[in-house]
Amino acid sequence: MFKIIPDGKSFKEHVLLKNGEGILIRAAKREDIPLVSEFMKRLSKESLRMRFMAAVNEVPQNIIEDLCTGDFVESGCLLAIINEETEPKVIGLGNFISMGDSRSAEVAFLVQDEYQGRGISTIILERLAGICAANGYIELVAEVLPDNQQMLNVFKNSGFKVHQLWDSDAVHIELPVIGGASLWEQAAMRERIAVANSLMPILKPKKIAVIGASRDKNSIGNMIFRNILSNGFTGTVYPVNPKAESVNGVKAYKSVEDLPEEIELAVIAVPAKEVIKVSEEAANKGAKGLIVVSAGFAESGKEGKKRQEKLLNLVRNRGMRLIGPSCLGVMNTHPEVNLNASLAPTLPERGTAGFFSHSAALGLVILNYAKKKGIGFTTYVSAGNRADVSGNDLLQYWYEDSNTKLAILYLETFGNPRKFVRIARNMSRKKPILCIKTAKSKAGRKKAEEKTGKSGGGKEETEALFHQAGIIVADTLDELFDIAMILVHQPLPQGKGVGIIANSAGFATLFADSSEANGLEIKEENLINLGAFAKPDDYTKSVKELLLKENVHSLLVGFACVGNCGPEDIAQSIKKGVVEAERENGIKKPVLLCLMGMYGTVNLKTEYTEKNEEYTFPAFRFPESAPKALSQIVKYSEFIEKPVGKIAWYEDTKGDKARKLCQKYINEKEKNIEILLKPEEAKEIIDCFNLPQCNNPNAFKCTLFVKPDPVFGPLLRLETHKGHSIVRITPITERDIEELVERLNLPECNKIGEIFGRVSQMIEEIPWLYSLKIPLSEKGIIAKDIKMALRPSGFIKIEF
Incomplete structure (x- = not known):
């Protein structure tokens, strides 16, 4: 389901086209008549013919005026605009007009010839559907010329259920704007591709x-310029310095405007008060990406916050993307790029992990630590203040990047948690997301929020977010990289069963205790103590024996040296046992080591196999750490094994009727206040969503709340009469419902799961819903005790 847009007249949104270019979509108003007139004059006669279905030399003035004076109830028009703040230019539009039957609205689109094929009509169609649905329309219609294949493809690929009726003169299109959530999947895919392309000028310039770029070798600008040069960047880099002839032996230019060619990326390291000026100059020189390392923005107080807002307005107005401000740069280790636009002197080892860090300095320290753990990276991004590019954007980039197999996030606060859940839920099934969330303490949270202006979120809500998205969570940095070692170097476990091998009863006991404490399963026959004087061949035999067992899904191997010996021979014998087991049953299982004297990763080549493979085993300093890290990956493996589950959506609802009722009640009350509905009014809206009902008030079992949260948006909270509480972020999936029923140990005939799903749908379909309280039994809602409040502004941010 597309997002319902309750106030079309004031709608405004910055969006990305499929090529990554940023534009503004907003409602047309009377002042836009000159802009739209100029737009019409730039269109080819063929584009006008396709839109007006006849040869047109000039668009009549009254049509232009009608487009710009809609009330967004009976009619309205959305404009696609570039350079809104400086030299606004309309490059496309879409409008709707009521068919006069209060159920259907006709839509039509126009896009400037050179911008066609970039997805503008599709984006506007989604927003028009949201506006029309808010006004109670249940269907969009369109008339298209049979030879207008481009427009027919827009409707066909939109995600709506399209009905076409052909005749000799035109194709009649019907698009229901009620029902299924399949449009979300299409819209999410379009957004993901657009976001990934928008980051190309930053990560692959x-x-x-x-x-x-100063001549002072201790300055930030000089260090970044030097690091780009010394790490073998495959492109061209220009130093810009008004006071230097050259920097590090490279000719310098006094301003960006003096550069001999256009650029894709500008790295800015000038005083904060100069950033906006040079950013505009960079945009004029073709830059589509900015990395602002300069401090003095939102992290520095009110003036800095205003400065950051101006910078963001500039970036969006010019269709650029921004990393920072107050960040430490980016890296890309791909040999075709070799970009080190950061303060780290060298690129990290190339690998398969993407890393996004809210902490600038700590992020660079982590990169060095990761090297000791044998973890390499594809890309690294220092978040800074996250005025524009966020972790959500990087996840979408990594989803599309074939070289990145693992996403690592160091998070302090959330920008848009609902969007994060949607993106991460899709990605985590394809690639694991490993996260450490800090700023949990009151003092830490306050400091993080001061830096970015974003909230850290509550503990219960954050746990719900990570759970629903299938994110692997680490409590400490050490644990983060323990887990990463396994994900990078070992296959995913296919169950909870572990085997344990050690040459000490105490060693084996530490493994076993930690395994059980972390939810892993260890059977007595799968724990082998080889004794203090075990030989390498004993390890080979035991490793193979346990790996061939069906109830052993992962293997923990420990060795404590007794006397004058080292772990090298034992490591080779372990590898030999792994190779022999894999050769016999063809199954790869994770093998984790704790060999006193080895720490990080153990890399061993296998000369006696046909492929001459190299095996890399994670090696832990202490035995307790291995099961703890493994248990988190087992949970992730269980998550991706279960069906993904579609967003809970029911076709037997009447969302259009519910929206009309909400508008009726809102119009009858004072604006901009919370409106508490009467029980009968609330029930009338509830009935539109066909919630099962129970007429026995004594059957009370639990209460379902919808509560507004300033960070997470609408939250579903189920509280049982026994004091248990379950929180979920909407929209929920069929899988969320199954987990709820399982957790509450409800009988198959219960209705609580279905009610959970229908209320989640209600939140998406009624943007004015502010709070809700519904008493439940296993058979249905207890309608007479429902409490519902509306608010004209609602509490859902319009996010696509």
């Missing part, structure tokens, strides 16, 4: 300007 060919031409860079470092603005503020």
Whole structure:
């Protein structure tokens, strides 16, 4: 389901086209008549013919005026605009007009010729559907010329259930704007591709300007310029410095405007008060990406916050993307790029992990630590203040990047948690997401929020977010990289069963205790104590024996040296046992080591196999750490084994009727206040969503709440009469419902899961819903005790 847009007249949203270019979509108003007139004059006669279904030399003025004076109830028009703040230019539009039957609205689109094929009509169609649905329309219609294949494809690929009726003169299109949530999947895919493309100028640039590249080797600008050069960047980099002839032996330019060619990326390291000026100059020189390392923005107080808002307005107005401000740069280890636009002197080892860090300095320290753990990276991004590019954007980039197999996030606060859940839920089934969430303490949370202006979120809500998205969570940095070692170097476990091998009863006991404490399963026959004087061949035999067992899904191997010996021979014998087991049953299982004297990763080549493979085993300093890290990966493996589950959506609802009722009640009350509905009014809206009902008030079992949260948006909270509480972020999936029923140990005939799903749908379909309280029994809701409140502004941010 697309997002319902309750106030079309004030609608405004910055969006990305499929090529990554940023534009503004907003409601047309009377002042836009000159802009739309100019737009019409730039269109080819063929584009006008396709839109007006006849040869048109000039669009009549009254049509242009009608487009710009809609009330967004009977009619309305959305404009696609570039350079809104400086030299606004309309490059496309879409409008709707009521068919006069209060159920259907006709839509039509126009896009400037050179911008066609970039997804503008599709984006506007989704927003028009949201506006029309808010006004109670249940169907969009369109008339299209049979030879207008481009427009027919827009409707066909939109995600709506399209009905076409052909005749000799036109194709009649019907698109229901009620029902299924399949449109979300299409919209999510379009957004993911657009976001990934928008980050290409930052992560895979060919031409860079470092603005503020000083000759002082201790300055930030010089260090970044030097690091780009010394790490073998495959493109061209220009130093910009008004006071230097050259920087590090490279000719310098006094301003970006003096550069001999256009650039894709500008790295800015000048005083904060100069950033906006040089950013505009970079945009004029073609830059589509900015990395602002300069401090003095939102992290520095009110003036800095205003400065950051101006910078963001500039970036969006010019269709650029921004990392920072107050960040430490980015890295890309791909040999075709070799970009180190950061303060780290060298690129990290190339590998398969993408890393996004809210902490700038700590992020660079982590990169060095990761090297000791044998973890390499594809890309690294220092978040800074996250004025524009966030972790959500990087997840979408990594989803599309074939080289990235693992996403690592160091998070302090959330920008848009609902969007994070949606993106992470899709990605985690394809690639694991490993996260450490800090700022849990009151003092830590306050400090993080001061830096970015974003909230850290509550503990219960954060846990719900990670659970629903299938994210692997680490409590400490050490644990983060223990888990990462396993994900990078070992296959996923296919169950909870572990085997344990050690040459000490105490060693084996530590493994076993930690395994059980972390939810792993260990059977007595799968624990082998080889004794203090075990030989390498004993390890080979035991490793093979346990790995061939069906109830052993992972293997923990420990060795404590007794006397004058080292772990090298034992490591080789373990590898030999692994190879022999894999050769016999063809199954790869994770093998984790704790060999006193080895720490990080153990890399061993296998000369006696046909492929001459290299095996890399994670090696832990102490035995308790291995099961703890493994248990988190077992949970993730269980998550991706279960069906993903579609967003809970029911076709027997009447969302259009519910929205009309909400608008009726809101219009009858005072604006901009919370409106508590009468029980009969609340029931009338509830009935539109066909919630099962129970007429026995004594059957009370639990209470379902919808509560507004300033960070997470609408939350579903189920509280049982026994004091248990379950929180979920909407929209929920069929899988969330199954887990709820399982957790509450409800009988198959219960209705609580279905009610959970229907209320989640209600939240998406009624943007004015502010709070809700519904007493439940296993058979249905207890309608007479429902409490519902509406608010004209609702509490859902419009996010696509």
